[in-house]
Amino acid sequence: MHTVPDGVEVVASWDAARHLESPPLLVVDAVTDFLDTHGVGHGPMAWQRIGDGQSNITYLLQRGGDCVVLRRGPRPPLPKSTHDMVREARIQKILRGHGVPVPEIVAVCEDESLLGVPFYLMSRLEGTVVTDAIPSHLSSLEQRGATSVAVVDTLVALHRIDVTRGELASLGSPDGYLRRQVDRFSGLWEVNTSRSLPAVERIADWLGRNLPTSQAAAVVHGDYRMGNLMFAPHAPAGVLAVLDWEMATLGDPLADLGYMTATYSEAGALPTPLELTPVTRAPGYLTRLQLADRYRSRTGLDLTPLPWYQTLALWKAAIFCEAIYTRWRRGERPDDTDFGPSLETGVPRLLDMAAQYAGLIPAPRA
Template identity: 60%
Template sequence: MSDDLFPVPTITAFLDEHGIGTGPVRASRVGEGHSNLTYWVERDDVTVVLRRGPRPPLPKSTHDMVRETRIQRTLAAHGVPVPQILAVEEDEARIGVPFYVSVWLDGVVITDEVPAHLDDEAGRRTTVEAAVDALVALHAVDVTAPDVAGLGRPEGYLGRQVERFRGLWSVNSQREVAGIHELGDWLAEHLPATQRHAVVHGDFRIGNLMYAADAPARVRAILDWEMATLGDPLADVGYLLATYATPDSVSTPMELTPVTRQPGYPGTDDIAKRYAAATGLDLGDLRWYEVLALWKACIFLEAMHTRWLAGERPGDAFAPTLTDGVPLLAEVALARTRA
């Protein structure tokens, strides 16, 4: 393939400059890429992954591949399972946006199919348990270590999140969606106290984990670090639970791994109990964090929808679904505030 998103001659020259393989470049998209785009790239003697932002123009302070690279390199030094970064291009002039290249890992990402080696009672249970344990380990990283401390400012994280996203709605949207402002008010009025600080992934869900290609279930890598920072670890727990599909949950645009609706997968209560037992944190305010996750999703998905309306996401099959999908997410979030 070769197009404006993946110009093969330019990518080939970059790989040659960094000594990453020889021979012609063959590439294909990995995943649906609703935000940043990931490509499988093969040459005669190497297979790698290239990750880049979407087609410009980009919203300010989003899709920062250089920052994402720095976060992964920092966390790798602290034992967090992330793909090894091989090279990064900071100059957006090369292909229109910065990008990076990492090693290709042999594993599986679970979305709408259950991997055969995990398709039994033990495999389904341990798939989710391994995800929770990976999150616990991430949140155990020492945020006072000098290199980690430079990744963000954890004090006041929750308040800043609420205020920042309240301001983004008018920037991201050209319409009114029932409940968006009410949700922002509710979150501000019920702001919980942060119990401790941690590395927050920001998009932690089953579909952003790569599992080993054989049993038992174990996480080989945590993917997609675009929104990572330092803050309240329960933000990740709330996000995981709010986007986790169960037999009785409403299907929303954030349900990206629907297989967990099937029999044998743990429920959200099981996930919360396992995390609480491992960390000792009080999850009494967990509903607030779930609402935060759904409300933020409304706002960043609305940005995709608006860009699609403006013709900036041509060929995007996901963005049109957000015409109804964002209002549905807001409705689900409002229902949780009233539960």
């Protein structure tokens, strides 16, 4: 944990940020005042950046004996209708009331004068996020399989929630969800790129011409993957919390399954910029096909059109990553020395994989 501001990412006050080319991400005195207002801890605040997110930013804050997690969007300027921290906090409050494992929301700040963007505080949970190392308590072959099973079963439980009544019904309209996704992300490409990649339009055309009929309506997480799950700190494997609800809405549940399986790392598959939990390449974890089969057996949904949803997932991911790449090229991600530059080739690789799921280009031979 850090107690002294670094003068670039974290500053003591807005006055200390005047000389910076880019606005800071954390302003100690502003956040400390906010913690005072909501009765969180006493005395100096320590901070630590956590998580693997390439979009929104998360800090662990410690003050006296209290710990909370602060979540905020990236530095402005922000694309419209993205990084809505107020909406994200509201969604988690609603879902917590339906038994979905999410952190408790402690406070929400809509006043942009404090950090330049809205943010919220949530409770700290003692758990494990599985990324590039297998936790010791989940390292046996049995627990590796149980970890994969927990990923699928948590998604099934989310998709079983009735979205036709109460506050959930106000989160969006599932009707026309797939068409809106294709149209919306086609428009996002046009405003978030500075280069020509014809595959984007080609895949968009294929998606539009082969739109499946949705079989159900559900809460769609939008970024459902193992790296956005926190597991209990002991065996057996169990999901303590589902994290990162920025893209959640009501829609077609197979969109989540398509994303989860298309971005899931398995032995023999080519890596992508979205390979954020590479450990599932190791023996013991379920394969993509096994994940899908378990989901099908518990929901009864027809997975014949799953390649369409996998195509959609990787095509959307390419467009989202292109926005990050463009921001990096413009100097709007000054702390990013790895992920941003990797997207020069990473985005075309995602598009190639999307085209393979669509059958537009042949898949590489093993």
